[in-house]
Amino acid sequence: MKILAIGATGFVGSQVTRQLIAQGHQVALFHRGNTTTSDLDSIVHFYGTRNQLPNFKAQFEQFAPDVVLDVIPFTKAQTQDIVQVFGGFAQRIVAISSGDVYRNYEGLQGHGNHPPDPVPLAEDAPLRETRYPYRDLEGLDFEFKQDYDKILVEQVLMQHPDLRCTILRLPAVYGAGDRQHRFLPYLQQMVSQQPILLEEEQACWRFSHGYVENIAAAIALAVTNDRAAGRTYNLGEPSTPTLLERIQRLGNWVNWHGEIVTLPKDQLPSHLQMNLQWQYHLAIDTTRFREELGYVEPIPEAEALQQAIAWEQENLTTTNTSS
Numbered sequence: 001m002k003i004l005a006i007g008a009t010g011f012v013g014s015q016v017t018r019q020l021i022a023q024g025h026q027v028a029l030f031h032r033g034n035t036t037t038s039d040l041d042s043i044v045h046f047y048g049t050r051n052q053l054p055n056f057k058a059q060f061e062q063f064a065p066d067v068v069l070d071v072i073p074f075t076k077a078q079t080q081d082i083v084q085v086f087g088g089f090a091q092r093i094v095a096i097s098s099g100d101v102y103r104n105y106e107g108l109q110g111h112g113n114h115p116p117d118p119v120p121l122a123e124d125a126p127l128r129e130t131r132y133p134y135r136d137l138e139g140l141d142f143e144f145k146q147d148y149d150k151i152l153v154e155q156v157l158m159q160h161p162d163l164r165c166t167i168l169r170l171p172a173v174y175g176a177g178d179r180q181h182r183f184l185p186y187l188q189q190m191v192s193q194q195p196i197l198l199e200e201e202q203a204c205w206r207f208s209h210g211y212v213e214n215i216a217a218a219i220a221l222a223v224t225n226d227r228a229a230g231r232t233y234n235l236g237e238p239s240t241p242t243l244l245e246r247i248q249r250l251g252n253w254v255n256w257h258g259e260i261v262t263l264p265k266d267q268l269p270s271h272l273q274m275n276l277q278w279q280y281h282l283a284i285d286t287t288r289f290r291e292e293l294g295y296v297e298p299i300p301e302a303e304a305l306q307q308a309i310a311w312e313q314e315n316l317t318t319t320n321t322s323s
Contacts, residue, residue, distance in 0.1 A: 001224060002026045004065035004090075006053070006082075007072035009035045011177045012096075012170075015216035016069070017043075020223065028063050030056065050078055057085045069094045069223050074144040076152040083160055092164045094223050095157055097150040099169055099208065099234070099284050101127050107280035109133070119206060120240065120285035123169070123232045127151055154232070166228040168219060171236035171284060175212030175304070176311040182209075184312050186247050190256040191316060196247060197269070201278035203244040203262045208236040208284045211304035214297040218289065225293050233289040237301065240283035253309050 002025070008017045009031045017040060020027050028044035030053070044063065046056055050072070068090045073079050082093060099105065103126040104119070106112045111130050131152070134145040142148070150169075157165040174182045189196050210218075218235045222228045241249070247260060265273055289295050299307075 001067065002028075002063065002065045003067050003069060003223060004028045004030065004060060004063060005069040005071065006030045007050075008069060009040070010071075011179065012173055012212055012215060012219070013071040014040070014177075015212055016071070016219045016223075019216050019220045023220065023224065025224065028065070030060075051081075053078075053081050054085055060085060061089055065090055067092045067094060067223050069096075069219070071096050073097075073153045074150075075147040076149065076156055077147065078144075079153045079156040083156060083163060087160070087163055092166065092226070092229055093157060094166045094168065094219070094228070095153060096219070097154055097167050097169045097232075099171055099236075099282050100133055101151050101154065101169060102282070102284075103128050104280040104282055105133065106130050108276055108278075108282065110275060110277055116280045119281040119283040120208075121234070121283065122285040123234055123288055158230075158232070164229040166222050166230070167232040168222055169232065169234045169284065170215060171208035171210045171234075171282075173210050173212050173215050175308045177212065178308075181312065181315065183250055183308060184315060186250055187254065187309065187312050187316055190251060190254055190258060193258060195259040195261045197272055198243065198247075198260060198262050199265045199268060199272070199274070199278065200262045202274070202276075203242065203260070205243050205278045206240045206281040206283035207243065208234075208240045208282060208286075209246075210236040211297070211299055211301075211308065213299050214304065217298050218295055221293055221295055222289075227293060231288075231292065233292075234284040234286050235289060236284055236286050238286065238290075238297075240281075249305060250309065253305055254313075 003020055005017055005027060007013055008029055017027055030046040032049055033047045068086050070082055073095050102121050104117050106128045107116060117125055131149050134140055134148050154167050215235055244260060
């Protein structure tokens with residue numbers, strides 16, 4: 001199969017690219033050229049910024065991909081470019097979306113008056129009623145935050161009459177290369193033998209995660225399995241623990257026997273007080289993807305956590321050495 005991947009050189013995308021190549025597919029990458037590694041030098045590369053995508057239409061047609069994988073569709077305008085460029089010749093578009101499309105996300109942020117939707121959230125759960133979720137978020141340094149909205153991305157693709165599309169809604173992704181270092185703060189406290197402080201409701205909050213190699217395998221499966229055409233799928237772990245349970249699992253792997261202390265918000269140190277409504281969970285249901293495409297994680301959870309912790313411990317060592 002010939003696959004053109006847009007932006008697939010970062011944390012998740014590079015893993016998808018490697019897995020597709022290992023499966024014997026012919027992969028070409030469109031990207032800025034800032035993040036590739038030497039093991040991807042032998043494949044076809046198109047170098048350009050996202051807004052230059054339409055300029056490459058003739059070259060893309062010549063490559064003639066069976067499937068286009070868009071790892072970084074952030075805005076409506078970007079997705080309209082995808083439709084305009086590939087609508088005439090690509091057999092299918094696979095687009096990466098996010099769990100932030102669900103209505104519980106805006107509830108978590110304190111927007112909207114609706115009660116929490118029950119979890120786990122299936123693909124037909126209510127979506128956000130507001131748009132542009134990061135436009136007014138302070139402290140977020142993100143080039144496209146003014147116009148970012150995965151709901152609009154999904155609508156442009158799935159409502160187009162002549163395109164066969166697949167939407168993949170991702171969870172929080174962890175593992176080697178995670179620039180957000182999701183587990184590092186907890187590991188730092190475990191190493192320093194400090195108690196871990198959580199807001200009472202935060203301790204019970206559920207937020208779906210996925211190990212990077214497992215998420216990459218799921219994306220590769222959706223790209224290469226034509227049964228995914230016309231479908232929207234949640235990706236992530238089979239079941240979602242509470243934050244308290246997740247921290248306890250991390251602690252078990254590093255032989256930590258410290259204490260997790262839950263307190264009312266106003267009793268927490270100010271830097272730990274978050275203006276979030278923890279009753280709005282972001283646990284998503286991945287049953288559809290597993291049943292329709294036969295997906296099973298290639299890396300078991302225990303091994304995934306061990307690998308992620310080992311990588312974060314390297315960062316912890318580096319941090320301690322440089323401080």
